[in-house]
Amino acid sequence: xxxxxxxxxxxxxxxLVLQVLAMFLIWLERRLLGLWQDRLGPNRVGPAGLLQPxxxxxxxxxxxxxxxxxxxKKVFVLAPxxxxxxxxxxxxxxxxxxxxxxxxxxxxxxxxxxMSSLGAYSIILGGWASNNKxxxxxxxxxxxxxxxxxxxMGLSILGVVMLSGSFSLKSIVLAxxxxxxxxxxxxxxxxxxxxxxxETHRLPFDIPEAESELIAGYHGEYSSMKFGLFFLGEYxxxxxxxxxxxxxxxxxxxxxxxxxxxxxxxxxxMVFLLFFILLRAALPRPRYDQLLSYGWxxxxxxxxxxxxxxxxxxxxxxKM
Amino acid sequence: MxxxxxxxxxxxxxLPEQTADLIPTYHIKPDLxxxxxxxxxxxxxxxxxxxxxxxAIDERNRSSDNINPTHxxxxxxxxxxxxxxxxxxxxxDLEEDFPSQTTITGLWPMANWYEREVYDMFGITFTGxxxxxxILMPDSWSGHPLRKEHPARATEMDPFEYTDDYxxxxxxxxxxxxxxxxMKRQGKDGDYMFLNVGPQHPGTHGVLRLVLQxxxxxxxxxxxxxxxxxxxxxxxxxxxxxxxFIPYTDRIDYLGGxxxxxxxxxxxxxxxxxxxxxxxxxxxxxxxxxxxIASHLVWYATFAxxxxxxxxxxxxxxxxEKAFDIVSAICGARMHPNWFRxxxxxQDLPQGWQPxxxxxxxxxxxxxxxxxxxxxxNRIFQARTKGIGIxxxxxxxxxxxxxxxxxxxxxxxxxxxxxxxxxxDQFDFEIPVAANGDCYDRALIRVEEMRQxxxxxxxxxxxxxEGPYKSDHPKATPPDKKxxxxxxxxxxxxxxxxxxxxxxxxxxxFVGVEATKGNNGYYLISDGGTAPYRARIxxxxxxxxxxxxxxxxxxxVADLLVIIGSVDFVLADIDR
Numbered sequence: 001x002x003x004x005x006x007x008x009x010x011x012x013x014x015x016l017v018l019q020v021l022a023m024f025l026i027w028l029e030r031r032l033l034g035l036w037q038d039r040l041g042p043n044r045v046g047p048a049g050l051l052q053p054x055x056x057x058x059x060x061x062x063x064x065x066x067x068x069x070x071x072x073k074k075v076f077v078l079a080p081x082x083x084x085x086x087x088x089x090x091x092x093x094x095x096x097x098x099x100x101x102x103x104x105x106x107x108x109x110x111x112x113x114x115m116s117s118l119g120a121y122s123i124i125l126g127g128w129a130s131n132n133k134x135x136x137x138x139x140x141x142x143x144x145x146x147x148x149x150x151x152x153m154g155l156s157i158l159g160v161v162m163l164s165g166s167f168s169l170k171s172i173v174l175a176x177x178x179x180x181x182x183x184x185x186x187x188x189x190x191x192x193x194x195x196x197x198x199e200t201h202r203l204p205f206d207i208p209e210a211e212s213e214l215i216a217g218y219h220g221e222y223s224s225m226k227f228g229l230f231f232l233g234e235y236x237x238x239x240x241x242x243x244x245x246x247x248x249x250x251x252x253x254x255x256x257x258x259x260x261x262x263x264x265x266x267x268x269x270m271v272f273l274l275f276f277i278l279l280r281a282a283l284p285r286p287r288y289d290q291l292l293s294y295g296w297x298x299x300x301x302x303x304x305x306x307x308x309x310x311x312x313x314x315x316x317x318x319k320m
Numbered sequence: 321m322x323x324x325x326x327x328x329x330x331x332x333x334x335l336p337e338q339t340a341d342l343i344p345t346y347h348i349k350p351d352l353x354x355x356x357x358x359x360x361x362x363x364x365x366x367x368x369x370x371x372x373x374x375x376a377i378d379e380r381n382r383s384s385d386n387i388n389p390t391h392x393x394x395x396x397x398x399x400x401x402x403x404x405x406x407x408x409x410x411x412x413d414l415e416e417d418f419p420s421q422t423t424i425t426g427l428w429p430m431a432n433w434y435e436r437e438v439y440d441m442f443g444i445t446f447t448g449x450x451x452x453x454x455i456l457m458p459d460s461w462s463g464h465p466l467r468k469e470h471p472a473r474a475t476e477m478d479p480f481e482y483t484d485d486y487x488x489x490x491x492x493x494x495x496x497x498x499x500x501x502x503m504k505r506q507g508k509d510g511d512y513m514f515l516n517v518g519p520q521h522p523g524t525h526g527v528l529r530l531v532l533q534x535x536x537x538x539x540x541x542x543x544x545x546x547x548x549x550x551x552x553x554x555x556x557x558x559x560x561x562x563x564x565f566i567p568y569t570d571r572i573d574y575l576g577g578x579x580x581x582x583x584x585x586x587x588x589x590x591x592x593x594x595x596x597x598x599x600x601x602x603x604x605x606x607x608x609x610x611x612x613i614a615s616h617l618v619w620y621a622t623f624a625x626x627x628x629x630x631x632x633x634x635x636x637x638x639x640x641e642k643a644f645d646i647v648s649a650i651c652g653a654r655m656h657p658n659w660f661r662x663x664x665x666x667q668d669l670p671q672g673w674q675p676x677x678x679x680x681x682x683x684x685x686x687x688x689x690x691x692x693x694x695x696x697x698n699r700i701f702q703a704r705t706k707g708i709g710i711x712x713x714x715x716x717x718x719x720x721x722x723x724x725x726x727x728x729x730x731x732x733x734x735x736x737x738x739x740x741x742x743x744x745d746q747f748d749f750e751i752p753v754a755a756n757g758d759c760y761d762r763a764l765i766r767v768e769e770m771r772q773x774x775x776x777x778x779x780x781x782x783x784x785x786e787g788p789y790k791s792d793h794p795k796a797t798p799p800d801k802k803x804x805x806x807x808x809x810x811x812x813x814x815x816x817x818x819x820x821x822x823x824x825x826x827x828x829x830f831v832g833v834e835a836t837k838g839n840n841g842y843y844l845i846s847d848g849g850t851a852p853y854r855a856r857i858x859x860x861x862x863x864x865x866x867x868x869x870x871x872x873x874x875x876x877v878a879d880l881l882v883i884i885g886s887v888d889f890v891l892a893d894i895d896r
Contacts, residue, residue, distance in 0.1 A: 037634035133515050137537065137877065203628060204700060213523060213881050284700045285628025287878045288537070 011102055014091055022235035023053040029277045036281045063224040071221060072129040079126035080219075080226045083233030086119040087240055094243050095170045097253045097262040108169040109161065112244065113154050116199055120146040122233065123201075123208055127218035138217025141288045142208030145198055148295045153195035155303040159188040159310045160248050173252035180251040187306040189249045191299050196241035198291070200234060202276055204283040207291060242272035321408065322346065328359060337411065340591050341829040345409040347394075353412050354422055357397060360410075361427060366403035369717045371424075372832075373398035373841065373858040374434035376442045381468045382847045391415055393444060397424075398830070398843070398858075402717070402731075405738055407830075414444065423449040430719045433866045441466035441554075451501070456547040456895055459493050465555050466854075472552075472559045496531050501543045503533050512540060515877070519548050523626055523881040526891030528865075530880075537876045542869035549895035557855030561821025562588055563662060563797040565852070569842075570656040572857060573893040575615040576836045577647065578607045581660035583833045583842040586741060588662050590829040591846055592822070594793040598785040600664035601743040606677075606780035607650070607659060608742075608833075609773040613684070614643045615836035616766045616773075619888045623763060624695050626885040627704050632695055639687055646676045662822065663796025668789040677781050681774050688770060696760075696767060705760035709871045709883035712757060719870065720863035723838025724765040725887065729757035735834040742833075747776050759886035766888070795822040821850045837861055837888055857896050861889035 027042065027050060034041025042049035067073060093108040095101040105111055120143060127139020161167060163184060164175035172181075182189050198205040209217035219230045246252060246268040255264035286294070321344055325334055335347040348356060360368045377394040395412040414421065423446040424431045435446045436455040443464035446452055454461065463470045471477050496514060498505055505512060513536075518529040527548035533541040553572060557565050569580040582604060589596060596604075621636035644654045649670060651657035659666050695701055711721075713729040726733055734751040736744040752768035754761035792800045799817045803810045826848035832841030838860025847853040864887050872880050 033630070037631050038638060039634060133513060137515075140537075203630070206628070213878050215522065281631050283629065284624065284698060284704065286700050287704055287876065289876070290703055 007102070014096075014102060015088060018088065018091060018236060018239065019232070021239060022232050023057065024050075025235045025238065025273065026056070026231075027053045028273075029280070032274070032277050033281055036278075057228075060225055060228040065224040065226065068130075068221055070131045072131065075125050075129035076221075077226065079122050079129060080222065080229035080233070081122075082125070083119050083122035084229050084236065086115040086122075087233055087236040090115040090240050091243075093169055094240075094247060095173055095252060096243075096265050097260070101170060104168060104170050106166070106168045109157055109167045113150070113157075116153070117146075117150055119199075119233075119237075120150075122230075123218045126222070126230070127208075130218070130221040132221050134214045134216075135218050135220050138208040138214045138220070141214075142201065142218055145201065145205065145207055145288070145291060148292055149195040149198035152191050152295060152299045152303050153199060155300075155307060156188045156191035156195060157248060159185045159306055162307075162310050162314055169247050169252075173247055173254065176251040176254060180249060180254075182249040185249060185306070185310070187302060188310075189245070191303050191306070192248065193245060194299065196245065197276070197279065198295075200237035200241055200276075202234070202238065203280040204285050205291060206285060207288045238273060238276050239269070242269045242276065245272050321406075324364060325356065325359075328363075329356065339409070339829065340827040341587075341831065343407045343409050343830060345411060347411045347413055350412050350414060350419075350421055353395075353397075353410070354424060354427070356410060357399075357424055358427055360399060360408065366401055368399035368401040368404075368406075368408055370400040370402070370720060371397065371428040371431055371434075372400045372407070372720065372839075373843070373856070374424075374431055374438065375843070375856045375858075376438045376444055376466075377845060377854050378442060378466060378468045382853060383849065392417055393419055393442065395421060395438070395444070396843075396856075402733060409830075418443050418445070420445045420447055422447055425449060428718065428720075429870075430863055430866055433862065440464065443467060454547075456550040458490070458547070460489060465552060470555075472555050498533070501531070503541055503543070507535055507540070509535075517880075519545075524884065525622060525889075528891055528894070530868075530884075532877065532880070534877070537878070539872050539875055539877065539880060542872055542880070544865055544868060546865065546891075546894050549891040551892070551896070553896045554855055554857055557852045559851060561850050562824055562852065563821045565855070566660065566662075567656065567658040569857075570658050571892060572859060572896055573615075573835060573837060573840065573861070573890050574655060575611075575618050575890055576840075576893075577611040577614070577655060578604070578651075578657055578659045579611045579615075579833070579835045580840065581658070582608055582742065583831045583835070583840055584844075585660045585662050586831040586833070587829045587842045587844045588824060590831060591827055591844060592662070592793070592795045592824045594663045594791050594795055596664055596742075596791055597788045598743065599787045600789050600791070602780050602784055603665050603669060603789060604660060604742050605744060605747070606777055606784075607647070607657075607665075609776045609780075610643055610646060612773045612836050613770050614640050614647075616770050617643070619766060619885075620691065620695070620763075623885040623888075624701070626881050627701055629695065629698075629701070632691065635687070636691070639684060642680055642683065646673075646680060649673070649676060661790060661797050663793050664788070664790030669784075674781055677777060681778055681781075684774060685771070688767065692767070696763065702760060704878075704882055705763060705886065706758055707756075708759045708875065708879050709886060710756065710758045711867070711871050715870075716757070719867040721838065721867060722860055722863075723834065723836075724762055724769060725838065725864060727752065728754045728761040728765050730755045735832060735839055741831065747779050749775050759882050762886045762888075795824065797822060823848065823850055832858070835860060837890065837893060838864065840893075859893045859896060861891075861893035865889050865894050 031041040042052035045051040045055045067076060090112050092102040093105055093111055123142035124139050127135040160172060160181050163181060164172045166172060201208050219227060222230060246265060250268050253261035253265040322334060322336060329352060333348060333352060337345040337347060339345050375396050377396065379394055380392050391413040393414040395414060397410040399408045421444060423435055433455060435449055436452060438444050439446060439452055440454045440457050441464055457465065498514060513534040515532040515534055517532060518524040519527040529545035531543040531545065532539055553568055556568055566581055566584065569584045570577060572580050617636045617640040621633040624632040647657055648654050650673060651659040711729065713731045716726050716729050730753055732751050732753045737751055749772045752765050754764050790796055794813050799814050801814060804814045824846045826846050828845040830841055830843040832839045840860055841858040843856035843858065844852050845854040868884055868887060872883050
């Protein structure tokens with residue numbers, strides 16, 4: 001495969017845009033939470049506090065990069081990198097617009113699932129290497145939560161794969177020209193959304209960090225940029241899940257002609273980003289065993305039924 | 321009661337004492353304690369089921385002649401019978417300088433902490449106690465603070481040095497050795513994990529340390545380590561005047577504000593025979609209920625946050641701010657208004673106080689309805705709180721639980737209704753009761769209590785009596801100044817009462833009120849001086865905290881945070 005200048009540019013642009021986006025997501029989240037919680041949020045640095053993430057970045061870079069004596073040093077340093085690395089790699093398969101795509105893999109979805117499984121190592125290794133009981137509890141919770149929700153995440157997408165007949169995200173978007181998959185695959189969408197929140201361990205599923213119980217859980221011992229990477233990973237994760245939801249169920253870049261495809265994609269993704277933030281403002285946190293039994297007892301049967309119905313209908317209409 | 325006891329144990333073994341609060345008080349000898357208490361708990365008809373308080377008095381410095389005990393120490397067992405709605409005080413006269421007494425932990429498991437406190441404060445040992453060690457003071461402390469020979473001020477002690485050795489000693493003393501607490505390191509399937517929650521932890525709401533013995537995430541046992549917030553309020557009472565101790569009471573349950581002043585001033589008024597004018601009584605009720613709302617709002621907010629809800633804490637704290645706006649308009653301060661005085665309140669209500677309350681009542685009613693949907697109605701919230709941390713009415717009484725925690729088990733018991741004080745009998749309100757005694761029910765009760773408090777405030781608003789805000793009794797503080805310029809005798813009394821503080825006649829009185837967290841009681845003993853001879857502060861959070869390990873066993877770490885959130889304690893209320 002020949003790599004052209006254009007591909008390199010797209011790659012660089014995607015990485016750059018994503019990093020900046022993740023930074024400003026932090027600003028957006030804090031401002032929105034402020035709005036919803038009857039307070040201001042950051043509004044001092046730059047217009048409307050827009051430069052707050054920049055200030056935070058500078059702060060976090062210049063903080064002492066402290067590694068406690070009691071940790072397993074190599075793993076401790078490695079862990080925060082994994083989540084950023086795997087999440088960024090996952091973006092390679094997202095078709096942002098026609099032609100704006102890093103790799104059109106025919107196993108695109110499988111690649112994403114593989115990467116998100118690898119991402120779980122970040123939590124497990126980080127919590128394990130910290131040699132801290134709270135971190136360990138967080139890692140244990142995180143591991144079981146992510147393994148559980150990986151199952152439904154995979155299964156919930158399969159309905160879409162059946163309908164479009166392809167694992168490639170580009171083909172999936174193109175298959176939605178006659179109608180978004182949200183309509184035939186509503187159950188799949190709901191399960192994917194729930195699993196996506198659990199995968200990114202955001203409130204209400206922030207059980208590995210559970211501020212009021214485990215203080216910060218698996219990243220309790222991290223400081224400075226190593227903590228920053230976990231933070232970045234979380235926001236990249238939200239962006240990834242949002243853009244996947246858009247691609248799989250809401251027709252990706254497709255939309256009326258008056259706006260360019262990339263804008264449609266960004267707009268749709270923003271809606272889900274806001275939804276993630278709204279969830280955080282609204283919901284309490286279930287207990288960890290409640291989350292797991294909810295997954296195995298409700299979501300698993302639901303996805304299986306969804307798959308069966310999709311398959312049966314598919315067979316029925318193909319025969320006609 | 322006396323004749324019943326005398327019939328059982330012999331005629332001359334009970335020596336009655338007359339107290340100002342009219343609670344039957346009998347002196348007995350140490351060897352009889354266990355039998356008498358056990359008889360009172362199980363033997364009598366309509367028994368005294370709750371050990372409300374257990375404390376001691378160092379009698380060696382008493383200057384009064386009318387009550388002149390010949391023994392150096394007295395143990396006081398304060399029992400409550402809910403069936404009779406009566407109190408009973410059993411005083412045990414101890415002879416030696418460092419006396420010893422048989423434990424009653426077999427009778428009431430909740431005597432455990434109280435006996436430890438008595439040991440810590442007075443050096444009285446309890447034989448047979450499962451784990452007798454200091455509870456409020458650090459292990460390295462020498463002396464027992466509430467003994468009269470123990471200094472009350474730093475200036476009476478040698479200079480304090482903070483050496484490296486001392487530091488290491490302290491660090492070592494906080495190292496957790498499970499064997500010392502009677503815990504095993506290993507269970508059936510492997511090693512237990514010991515998790516240290518606190519003293520710095522967002523879920524403990526203050527400097528509280530809980531050592532958890534965990535099997536996975538399941539709690540096998542918990543050891544609460546308290547005393548980080550101990551400031552010796554009871555010792556301070558002995559060196560303040562009756563009047564100048566009032567600000568210290570504010571800081572016991574620091575969310576309760578003037579609610580803490582109330583039992584103290586009521587007890588002093590009982591001792592001094594001071595009658596409080598109607599207006600002052602209603603002002604007191606109104607401010608207390610306002611503080612009940614403020615305290616419950618903090619609990620509501622932090623409880624929701626413990627369960628992971630981020631937003632309610634902001635809404636509820638700003639509501640509380642609105643309550644504090646009223647408090648500061650009336651009292652000039654927010655959290656520690658120091659507003660009640662012996663015989664009344666500090667000042668009359670300011671002009672225009674009614675509209676502030678009216679606006680607040682209207683506003684909060686609406687908000688509470690909104691919070692019902694946001695918090696109590698939330699299904700995740702319900703899943704986290706229903707069926708968690710259950711105790712029954714019987715267990716609650718056994719462990720000394722009062723307040724919303726008791727009413728959540730279906731026991732309709734509110735001291736405002738059952739033993740009305742400060743004109744509460746004039747008000748029309750309900751006692752919210754729930755049935756299951758789990759975390760959700762405790763939450764429900766508190767939310768409903770806020771509505772009832774609003775009702776009480778509304779009635780105060782509409783029926784505020786006219787008249788003086790302070791008693792004209794000469795011992796009311798600060799004393800009335802009206803006649804001082806005409807009459808030399810009044811001038812002298814006034815001068816003495818202002819400069820030394822009032823002299824309260826010898827005697828003892830106990831008053832307990834339905835405070836924000838449960839029953840808060842002040843047991844004051846005067847030997848006819850300008851300061852309490854002994855001031856015992858019985859706070860609700862202390863027994864509630866003691867019960868936490870008992871009700872948390874078998875639940876997970878996540879549940880523990882919900883349970884301690886639902887118990888609603890304040891660390892200064894535990895440690896005093």
